[in-house]
Amino acid sequence: MKKDKLTPARLKALAKGEVESANLQEWTALDMGALLVNVLREEGVKAPDAAWLELVRALPLTRRVEAIALHLLDRHRELFEGLAEHPSDTVRIWAAMMVGLGSKRPLEKRLAQLRPFAADPHSGVREYAWMAFRPHLAAQLSEGLVLLEGEARSGDENVRRFASEVSRPRGVWCTHIQALKQQPELARPILDALRADASRYVQTSVGNWINDASKDQPKWALELAAAWEVEPHLHTQWILNHGLRTLRKRQAWGVS
Numbered sequence: 569m570k571k572d573k574l575t576p577a578r579l580k581a582l583a584k585g586e587v588e589s590a591n592l593q594e595w596t597a598l599d600m601g602a603l604l605v606n607v608l609r610e611e612g613v614k615a616p617d618a619a620w621l622e623l624v625r626a627l628p629l630t631r632r633v634e635a636i637a638l639h640l641l642d643r644h645r646e647l648f649e650g651l652a653e654h655p656s657d658t659v660r661i662w663a664a665m666m667v668g669l670g671s672k673r674p675l676e677k678r679l680a681q682l683r684p685f686a687a688d689p690h691s692g693v694r695e696y697a698w699m700a701f702r703p704h705l706a707a708q709l710s711e712g713l714v715l716l717e718g719e720a721r722s723g724d725e726n727v728r729r730f731a732s733e734v735s736r737p738r739g740v741w742c743t744h745i746q747a748l749k750q751q752p753e754l755a756r757p758i759l760d761a762l763r764a765d766a767s768r769y770v771q772t773s774v775g776n777w778i779n780d781a782s783k784d785q786p787k788w789a790l791e792l793a794a795a796w797e798v799e800p801h802l803h804t805q806w807i808l809n810h811g812l813r814t815l816r817k818r819q820a821w822g823v824s
Contacts, residue, residue, distance in 0.1 A: 574593060574594060574597060578594070579597060579598070579599070582594060582597075582598045582603070582656075582658075583598060583599050583602040583603050583606060584603075584606050585603055585606055585607055585610075585654060585655060585656035585658075585659055586655065586656075587655070587656070588655065588656060588657040588690055589657055589658065589692065595657075595658065595692060596629060598658060599625070600624070600625070600632055600633075600636060600658065601621040601622075601624055601625050603656065603658060603659070604616070604621070604636055604639075605621070607651070607654070607656075607659055608644070611644075611647055611650065613644060613647075616639060620639075624636060630741070633661060633662065633665055633696070634665060634669065636662050637662045637663075637665035637666050637668075637669055638669055640662055640663075640666055641666045641669060641670060645666070648663060648666060651663040651666070652664075652684065652685075657688075657690040657692050657693050658692075660685065660688060660690070660693045661692060661693055661696045663685070664682060664685040664693060664696045664697050664700050665696060665700055667681045667682050667685075667700055668682070668699070668700025668701060668703070668704070669700075675704055675705075675708050675711050675712055675715065676711075676715055678701065678704055679701060679712075679715055679719070682697050682700055682701050683719075683727060685697035685700070686698065686719075686726060686727050686730035687724050687726045687727050687730075688726070694726055694729075694730065697730060698730050698733045698734035699741070699742060701730075701734050702734050702739070702742055702743075702745075703743070705734060705735065705745070706743070706745045706747075709745070709747055709748075709754070710754075712735075713735065713754060713755055713757070713758065716731040716734065716735055716755075716758050717731075717757045717758050717761060719731040720732070720757075720758045720761035720762050721761055725765075725767035725769055725770055726769070728762060728765060728767065728770050729767070729769050729770045729773045731758055731761075731762070732758065732759075732762055732770065732773040732774050732777050733773045733776075733777075735748065735755050735758060735777070736748075736773075736776060736777045736780050737749045737752055737777070737780040737781050737784065738780040738783065739780065748781075749780075749781075749784045749785075750784070750785075752781035752784075752785050752788055752789075753788060755777075756792075759774060759777065759778070759792070762774045763796055763801070763803075763804050763807065764801040764803045764804050765803060765807075766803060768806075771803060771806055771807050771810070772810065774807050774811070775806075775807045775808070775809075775810025775811040775813075776810070776811070777811070778792065778793075778807070778808070778810075778811025778812065779810070779811050779812070779813060779814050782811065782812060782814055782815045783814060786815055789811065789812060789815060790812075790815070793808045793811075793812060796808065
């Protein structure tokens with residue numbers, strides 16, 4: 569949506585939870601405090617006091633989301649199902665973060681609860697789905713990678729992309745997974761399952777995965793490419809071209 573479409577009426581609809589955000593501009597302009605008050609009012613429960621809302625509004629965006637999710641988890645967890653299916657993408661993001669920030673539970677159960685968010689039609693919800701799962705993956709890496717291999721074979725391209733994106737060694741807006749930076753081969757079954765994926769959304773993520781790995785383990789990235797090229801495929805070649813871009817730039821500049 570163009571900037572000139574961000575009208576007071578549009579902002580009001582976003583704050584009431586009547587519509588989804590159409591782009592990052594809308595999402596960052598949204599008053600999450602007002603949205604929270606409206607959502608809780610609809611559910612017939614008391615909203616946080618004004619002082620708490622002002623403190624939350626002053627937080628950076630990601631911390632704002634976490635603070636609201638923690639508040640909902642602590643005081644209104646019984647609303648989870650409704651929040652998870654809310655028309656507002658922001659409210660669904662809160663619900664995804666409730667799963668991520670929730671108390672200890674089996675990794676498989678947490679993944680199952682996050683899968684609908686990983687498959688969500690809205691890209692923002694999908695991003696928060698993998699961010700909600702990633703700390704738990706890092707803490708239980710062996711078990712998590714096995715579970716993600718199954719997700720990589722999903723019939724839903726959004727879920728397949730989740731399997732790749734959540735396990736990237738470096739990723740974006742997230743803490744690196746040191747074990748995968750040192751041993752990217754641990755995730756090889758996930759990558760092999762996606763090596764010829766027909767979805768460009770998935771291909772881009774897998775290429776970014778390989779590019780991440782190439783920054784710390786360039787030899788491994790080249791060996792993976794050589795192994796995949798034994799059985800050439802158009803989609804595989806696109807992934808490798810995208811995944812080896814940093815190495816090629818280094819080679820072009822004579823940087824080891």
